[in-house]
Amino acid sequence: MGTKYTPKGPVGRAVHGFEENAIAVLLGAMAMLTFVNVVLRYGFNSSIIWSLEVVLVLFAWLVLFGVAYGFKVTAHLGVDALTNLLEPRMRKAAALMAGAFTIFYAVMLLKGAWDQWAPFADLPPTTGKWFPTGLDFDARGRSFFETDQIPMPEWLRFLEDWINYGERYSKLPRMIPYLILPIASVLILFRVCQAVWRVWTGESDSMIVSHEAEEAVEEAAAKLRKEG
Incomplete structure (x- = not known):
């Protein structure tokens, strides 16, 4: 476990x-924006137009941060019915093999995340199907794409000169909400490597949570018996 x-x-x-x-x-x-919007809607027949889009963006950020966080605390679910039948050495080998595949997936995820985000930041995506083999400087930039309703903060106006060739943004550029893609991918790769290292060094024998639900049920049953 x-x-x-x-x-x-x-x-x-x-x-x-x-x-x-x-x-x-x-x-x-997320909680604050949702609460304020509910109060405005039912109390004052008004609303913050852009709050729903912001909450959706924040939720996407939360999910992607949560993936990396799950690897850190070994909270991801998995099926270990077969590996539990193996002897400890073979169980460790199976965990390391699974970890190697997960690292491979995380590297591909990072490449895909960069390739998705880079054009919105006026940066070149990578070339290559599986692994980056270079940078595609001929790729068309998409830094002019904006969000639907999120207003452009004045303190981010410097981005207009940095990535939009001096053109003014009327709404927040998409490169800001999409920035979570490379950030979360780097964190996921970092945390996966940490989890595999813990298995390699013997600090843990699995990258997933094991029998947590069963243990929780047993603890609850024992508490009820004690109270009864």
């Missing part, structure tokens, strides 16, 4: 703090 994650080293602690703070901020912002 996976062990509880404890951050180690300055990099690990920094990433750990960044993830948990980001998740807390996202949850708080």
Whole structure:
């Protein structure tokens, strides 16, 4: 069964703090925007037009942050009925094999995330089908694409000169909400490598949560018997 994650080293602690703070901020912002919009709608027959789109963006960010966070705390579900029949050495080998495939997937995910986001930031996507073999400087930029309703903050106006050739944005450019794609992909790859390393060094014997539901049911049943 996976062990509880404890951050180690300055990099690990920094990433750990960044993830948990980001998740807390996202949850708080979503709750606040939703609450304010409900009050405005039912109390004042009004609403914040762009709040729904912002909440959707924040939810997407939360989900992608959550994937990386799940790898960190070994909270992802998996089927271990077969691997539990193996002896410890073979179980470790199976976990490392699964980890190698997961790292391969995470690398492809990072490439795809960069290729999706880069044109919106006026940056070149990569070439190559599976792994990056170079940069495609001939790819058409999409930095002029905007969100539907999210207003452009004044403090982000510098992006107009950086990526939009001086053209003014009327709404928030899509490169901002899409920025979570490469960020989350890097975090996922980092956390997967950490999880595989923990298996390699013997700190954990799995990258997934194991029998957590069964243990929770047993604990609840024992509590009820004790109270009864």
